[in-house]
Every structure is written in C-alpha cells, then in structure tokens.
Amino acid sequence: MGAKSGALATQFEAKARDAMVTLERLSDADWKKVxxxxxxxxxxxxxxxxxxxxxLANVVKTITAGRALEGFSLDRIDEMNAQHAKDYANCTRAxxxxxxxxxxxAAAATIRGLSDEDLARSARLASGAPPAEAFQGGERVGFxx
Numbered sequence: 001m002g003a004k005s006g007a008l009a010t011q012f013e014a015k016a017r018d019a020m021v022t023l024e025r026l027s028d029a030d031w032k033k034v035x036x037x038x039x040x041x042x043x044x045x046x047x048x049x050x051x052x053x054x055x056l057a058n059v060v061k062t063i064t065a066g067r068a069l070e071g072f073s074l075d076r077i078d079e080m081n082a083q084h085a086k087d088y089a090n091c092t093r094a095x096x097x098x099x100x101x102x103x104x105x106a107a108a109a110t111i112r113g114l115s116d117e118d119l120a121r122s123a124r125l126a127s128g129a130p131p132a133e134a135f136q137g138g139e140r141v142g143f144x145x
Contacts, residue, residue: 002117005113008111008119016053019100020100047096048085050099050103053106057106057109069123
C-alpha cells in the first residue's frame with residue numbers, strides 16, 4: 001500500500017459513512033422522490049451508487065494492470081444505467097444498505113492495495129472518454145460519494 005492510497009481509502013470510507021447516515025435517515029417519501037439529474041427515484045439512485053462500488057474495484061484493477069476496458073462506450077454505459085433504473089425501480093432501503101456496505105468494503109480494500117505507481121497508471125474507461133488515472137477513474141464513475 002502506498003501512503004496516498006491509504007489516505008484515499010480513509011477519505012472514501014468517511015464519505016461512505018456519511019452516505020450511509022443519509023440512507024438510514026431517508027423517509028419513505030424521500031426514498032420515492034425523483035432526482036432532478038437522473039430522473040430516477042432517490043432509492044434507485046442510491047442502489048445504483050451502492051452497486052457501482054464493487055464493480056469499480058474491478059475497473060481500478062484493470063487500469064492498474066495497464067489494460068483498457070474493452071467494449072464500453074459512453075452510450076453503452078448510459079444504456080446499462082437506464083436498464084438498472086428499470087430493474088431496481090422497487091429496490092428496498094434494506095437491500096440497498098447491504099449492497100452499500102459490501103461495496104464499500106470491496107472498494108476500500110482495492111484502494112488500500114494500490115501503490116503510488118498504480119495510482120499513476122491510466123487507461124481509457126470507455127470509448128469516447130479521455131484516459132483516466134486509476135483513482136481518477138474511480139472518482140469519475142463513483143468511488144467518491
């Protein structure tokens with residue numbers, strides 16, 4: 001572990017704890033409100049973010065191995081996100097909180113395992129997107145809460 005990765009993991013965990021407090025405080029009415037940006041319910045948006053953490057651990061591992069992500073375009077990512085919103089339109093707070101907890105553990109472990117050299121490696125996350133460094137890529141697609 002590099003000094004920078006340890007600090008980043010600690011920062012990530014703190015933000016994830018803040019997000020958990022917010023999740024736990026949401027009323028049923030809040031859970032169903034529609035967000036201005038995505039036009040998804042707050043619950044679907046929270047589930048989406050929680051589900052991304054584990055997948056992003058694999059994205060960061062791919063970047064640090066010096067490989068580009070194959071088969072992803074920004075349009076494909078938009079399609080996948082729209083499908084997720086449909087598939088989890090009725091997700092519960094309990095399942096989302098559990099997904100969030102698992103994802104935070106996986107993401108923090110991945111971040112902590114990175115060396116400073118790993119953090120400096122870059123790869124293209126999707127066709128049409130600029131190259132991103134390992135943690136910068138995580139920030140772009142959800143490691144920061």
